[in-house]
Amino acid sequence: EIVMTQSPATLSVSPGERATLSCRASQSVSSNLAWYQQKPGQAPRLLIYGASTRATGIPARFSGSGSGTEFTLTISSLQSEDFAVYYCQQYNNWPPATFGQGTKVEIK
Amino acid sequence: QLQLQESGPGLVKPSETLSLTCTVSGGSISSSSYYWGWIRQPPGKGLEWIGSIYYSGSTYYNPSLKSRVTISVDTSKNQFSLKLSSVTAADTAVYYCARQGIQLWLSAFDIWGQGTMVTVSS
Numbered sequence: 001e002i003v004m005t006q007s008p009a010t011l012s013v014s015p016g017e018r019a020t021l022s023c024r025a026s027q028s029v030s031s032n033l034a035w036y037q038q039k040p041g042q043a044p045r046l047l048i049y050g051a052s053t054r055a056t057g058i059p060a061r062f063s064g065s066g067s068g069t070e071f072t073l074t075i076s077s078l079q080s081e082d083f084a085v086y087y088c089q090q091y092n093n094w095p096p097a098t099f100g101q102g103t104k105v106e107i108k
Numbered sequence: 109q110l111q112l113q114e115s116g117p118g119l120v121k122p123s124e125t126l127s128l129t130c131t132v133s134g135g136s137i138s139s140s141s142y143y144w145g146w147i148r149q150p151p152g153k154g155l156e157w158i159g160s161i162y163y164s165g166s167t168y169y170n171p172s173l174k175s176r177v178t179i180s181v182d183t184s185k186n187q188f189s190l191k192l193s194s195v196t197a198a199d200t201a202v203y204y205c206a207r208q209g210i211q212l213w214l215s216a217f218d219i220w221g222q223g224t225m226v227t228v229s230s
Contacts, residue, residue, distance in 0.1 A: 043221065060220075089155070094215070
């Protein structure tokens with residue numbers, strides 16, 4: 001099973017600032033990695049797939065990069081609606097599909 | 109647009125079987141382009157993939173749950189279902205159904221149901 005490790009656990013950022021979230025895989029997942037956003041009481045929402053492709057309707061301030069074992073989600077200028085928990089997920093070697101433990105982006 | 113909706117009991121007794129159904133609307137579950145999956149999230153914790161099914165009935169399960177999980181599909185009703193046997197308090201979670209692309213590079217979960225909370229308690 002591929003283990004996904006996200007860092008940091010919590011990221012405190014001021015509105016308008018840049019946020020950088022990291023995700024590391026225990027072995028290569030090529031570019032078969034997704035990022036999700038989850039707000040309290042809501043289902044996760046797909047932001048990025050293929051490590052760097054934005055899903056339909058996702059604003060351009062969200063960008064993904066990386067391949068192999070190291071991945072980054074960048075939010076260029078945080079808006080109030082971006083404060084949430086973010087999960088990475090690999091789907092290169094499944095079953096099982098595996099998720100990271102999440103990074104909470106909170107208001108500084 | 110495509111929507112998924114989970115349904116089933118919100119309370120299950122320990123040692124019994126949890127049963128949930130996901131109804132797909134606005135599209136066909138028999139599409140050759142997608143799997144249909146179940147993911148759960150214990151209160152305050154992260155996401156765990158349970159398993160996925162193709163419309164033909166092919167199934168893929170998380171090895172950690174495989175001995176207790178059955179996922180089935182009913183194409184006539186545009187539904188797929190989850191059964192989890194011998195539940196304990198550790199199975200208390202929000203259960204989500206979701207659509208998953210069949211091509212590897214598209215195999216993220218792109219559409220999710222709203223989720224349903226299932227509590228295991230006597």
